[in-house]
Amino acid sequence: xxxxxxxxxxxxxYVAAMQGGGRQCRVFDCPGAPDRLLYGLPVKxxxxxxxxxxxxxxxxxxxxxxxxxxxxxxxxxxxxxxxxDCRITxxxxxxxxxxxxSLPFAQIIIAAGKELSDKQHSALDESQYIADQIEGYxxxxxxxxxxxxxxxxxxERGFGFEALGKALTAIYKLHIPQIEAMEIVFVTSxxxxxxxxxxxxxxxxxxxxxxxxxxxxxxxxxxxxxxxxWDCGSCPDKSVCDDIKAVITVRKKKLSKRQASTKK
Amino acid sequence: xxxxxxxxxxxxxxxEREWFQFLREQTLALIEIPxxxxxxxxxxxxxxMYGRILDAVENDKPFIASYYCLAPELYTAxxxxxxxxxQTPFLASSVPYLLDDIDAAEAMGLGSxxxxxxxxxxxxxxxxxxxxxxxxxxxxxxxxGAPLLHEVIKRNERWRKIPMFGxxxxxxxxxxxxxxxASELRKMVKFIEKHTGRKLDLDKLKETLERSNQMFSxxxxxxxLRRNVPSPHGWGIGxxxxxxxxxxxxxxxxxxxxxxxxxxxxxxxxxxxxxxPAPEEKIRLFWFDLLPxxxxxxxxxxxxxxxxxxMVMDMFGNYPYTMIDTSNEEQMxxxxxxxxxxxxxxxxxxxxxxxxxxxxxxxxxxxxxxxVVIWPGHMGHKDGSATVGIMRETxxxxxxxxxxLGLDLFDKRYTTPDQxxxxxxQFFRAxxxx
Numbered sequence: 001x002x003x004x005x006x007x008x009x010x011x012x013x014y015v016a017a018m019q020g021g022g023r024q025c026r027v028f029d030c031p032g033a034p035d036r037l038l039y040g041l042p043v044k045x046x047x048x049x050x051x052x053x054x055x056x057x058x059x060x061x062x063x064x065x066x067x068x069x070x071x072x073x074x075x076x077x078x079x080x081x082x083x084x085d086c087r088i089t090x091x092x093x094x095x096x097x098x099x100x101x102s103l104p105f106a107q108i109i110i111a112a113g114k115e116l117s118d119k120q121h122s123a124l125d126e127s128q129y130i131a132d133q134i135e136g137y138x139x140x141x142x143x144x145x146x147x148x149x150x151x152x153x154x155x156e157r158g159f160g161f162e163a164l165g166k167a168l169t170a171i172y173k174l175h176i177p178q179i180e181a182m183e184i185v186f187v188t189s190x191x192x193x194x195x196x197x198x199x200x201x202x203x204x205x206x207x208x209x210x211x212x213x214x215x216x217x218x219x220x221x222x223x224x225x226x227x228x229x230w231d232c233g234s235c236p237d238k239s240v241c242d243d244i245k246a247v248i249t250v251r252k253k254k255l256s257k258r259q260a261s262t263k264k
Numbered sequence: 265x266x267x268x269x270x271x272x273x274x275x276x277x278x279x280e281r282e283w284f285q286f287l288r289e290q291t292l293a294l295i296e297i298p299x300x301x302x303x304x305x306x307x308x309x310x311x312x313m314y315g316r317i318l319d320a321v322e323n324d325k326p327f328i329a330s331y332y333c334l335a336p337e338l339y340t341a342x343x344x345x346x347x348x349x350x351q352t353p354f355l356a357s358s359v360p361y362l363l364d365d366i367d368a369a370e371a372m373g374l375g376s377x378x379x380x381x382x383x384x385x386x387x388x389x390x391x392x393x394x395x396x397x398x399x400x401x402x403x404x405x406x407x408x409g410a411p412l413l414h415e416v417i418k419r420n421e422r423w424r425k426i427p428m429f430g431x432x433x434x435x436x437x438x439x440x441x442x443x444x445x446a447s448e449l450r451k452m453v454k455f456i457e458k459h460t461g462r463k464l465d466l467d468k469l470k471e472t473l474e475r476s477n478q479m480f481s482x483x484x485x486x487x488x489l490r491r492n493v494p495s496p497h498g499w500g501i502g503x504x505x506x507x508x509x510x511x512x513x514x515x516x517x518x519x520x521x522x523x524x525x526x527x528x529x530x531x532x533x534x535x536x537x538x539x540x541p542a543p544e545e546k547i548r549l550f551w552f553d554l555l556p557x558x559x560x561x562x563x564x565x566x567x568x569x570x571x572x573x574x575m576v577m578d579m580f581g582n583y584p585y586t587m588i589d590t591s592n593e594e595q596m597x598x599x600x601x602x603x604x605x606x607x608x609x610x611x612x613x614x615x616x617x618x619x620x621x622x623x624x625x626x627x628x629x630x631x632x633x634x635x636v637v638i639w640p641g642h643m644g645h646k647d648g649s650a651t652v653g654i655m656r657e658t659x660x661x662x663x664x665x666x667x668x669l670g671l672d673l674f675d676k677r678y679t680t681p682d683q684x685x686x687x688x689x690q691f692f693r694a695x696x697x698x
Contacts, residue, residue, distance in 0.1 A: 052492075131633075140488055141627060213619075216654070219657065221653060223618040
């Protein structure tokens with residue numbers, strides 16, 4: 001599927017613009033296989049690797065708080081050539097350079113695989129929220145943002161964005177075998193730089209919503225239009241529902257024609 | 265002349281205050297326990313609210329009847345006391361006359377298929393057991409019962425002369441909806457100003473909202489602590505108290521900030537010590553609704569003691585609360601709108617699309633290491649019950665057991681506590697839990 005390809009290119013343009021704009025930019029190219037990614041990492045990675053929480057008093061640095069700003073979304077494609085496997089790009093300061101700081105944070109996960117499809121979309125989205133899978137790294141359970149903490153102990157062991165990127169890549173590849181290549185972009189250079197990604201994030205969110213809706217429709221549930229939650233095939237109101245949708249379609253067409261002629 | 269003689273509608277309200285004063289005295293006996301110190305403070309806040317309402321009636325000061333999801337920080341900033349119309353059912357775990365009230369509501373002709381919280385609220389209005397406010401802000405969401413309550417209140421012989429306003433809620437969760445609801449809230453403020461004579465000072469509102477932000481930020485911090493294994497608290501302290509402080513009694517007040525600071529401190533101590541409410545935490549529950557306030561003492565302690573089943577998270581504890589940006593007035597109103605329409609508990613699930621239920625389950629199960637998702641299936645939450653299919657499928661995808669109970673959160677006779685215990689016990693055994 002190519003629905004996200006244009007956004008993958010936009011992210012690449014964004015990275016180039018950041019580099020051209022003089023932002024501190026580091027690129028880490030890592031080995032591809034999950035076991036090689038995990039080899040030598042300063043922290044445990046996997047289900048139950050950590051407690052999932054970092055207390056306020058134990059925090060080395062915080063990323064993506066409401067005040068600092070955050071943005072996170074996954075993208076995926078069937079065109080493996082669009083990305084460089086296991087490349088981690090960091091724009092801005094690293095974790096280890098930021099003791100006591102509360103940094104703005106953007107995290108963009110880009111996955112590629114010939115067999116990737118809508119069926120893996122939810123898993124790709126949900127895997128961003130790693131729960132207890134990275135020792136000493138907490139993703140706060142607060143919907144709508146990527147707000148994280150790194151513990152003092154974990155930072156002291158040398159856990160920076162390279163390690164985080166490797167850990168995330170390994171988690172994704174192990175959890176979703178259809179992923180053949182993966183790239184991650186981290187941004188910590190400034191709130192405005194993170195905000196520039198909001199437009200892409202908004203569009204990705206809309207597409208994501210449509211994919212999720214179609215996935216549920218295929219299972220017989222219309223999760224956005226219908227709160228009844230019944231299987232449409234057995235719903236007694238289906239014929240009424242279909243008529244209403246037909247009327248809405250006609251009205252939308254009339255409205256766009258009217259808007260188009262107004263513009264002329 | 266006693267206050268009750270002049271205002272007979274206050275009889276129940278005064279006796280409720282006395283009841284909570286009694287409860288406070290009982291709780292003081294356990295004051296050495298840090299969590300009980302918080303419970304005393306919660307009761308202090310509750311009693312303060314009762315006192316302010318009674319004082320307002322006695323001294324002819326303005327006060328309003330409203331709901332939690334209608335930006336209570338506005339009333340704090342305007343220094344207007346407010347009480348929640350549905351307050352008594354929500355405090356039901358304490359009051360001894362609740363079942364009699366439910367029976368009286370049915371005797372009045374209110375159908376037993378109508379949500380008990382709505383039924384009771386109608387009863388209290390019709391039976392002249394609710395204080396008569398200066399003006400009333402009525403809720404038209406999240407469920408069909410809410411506008412029904414509004415219609416009854418509007419037509420009641422004592423209430424029909426009271427000025428009323430209802431913010432119109434949009435269906436979707438998009439920018440257009442947000443702007444629309446923000447404008448509704450501003451209309452609501454104009455309405456309050458007109459009928460109470462109090463003006464909204466924007467600087468005071470900003471101060472109040474900044475404190476409110478602190479409270480929600482601390483609440484978020486506390487929620488993260490409940491992810492710990494074992495969870496530092498169970499059913500006994502958590503969402504109901506946090507909710508009552510942040511949304512009802514101390515919205516944006518300094519006392520509210522202090523309360524949350526204390527809560528987080530206590531929870532951190534428990535996390536560091538590895539202490540939880542049960543001797544051994546064997547099952548982590550997600551209770552996806554209000555707590556069963558009508559009979560909470562008869563089931564939830566049993567769950568912890570009998571099964572080591574700890575309620576780690578519930579619907580009212582989980583939220584994506586927006587921090588309100590007070591640096592820009594336009595953004596401030598949009599953020600207030602978002603917090604009250606998109607983020608507030610129960611409203612956000614029931615008002616909007618069914619996807620909200622699925623998303624909450626997915627995130628909570630993963631982050632809180634949930635072993636069982638319980639959809640209580642309150643008889644009044646028909647909108648949510650209709651999405652049971654979606655919730656069940658979501659849990660199936662997550663490979664986590666899901667149980668739909670079918671009960672009345674306020675009336676223990678609908679499905680008795682013993683029946684609930686039996687159903688849960690059989691379920692836990694069947695799932696190999698505990």
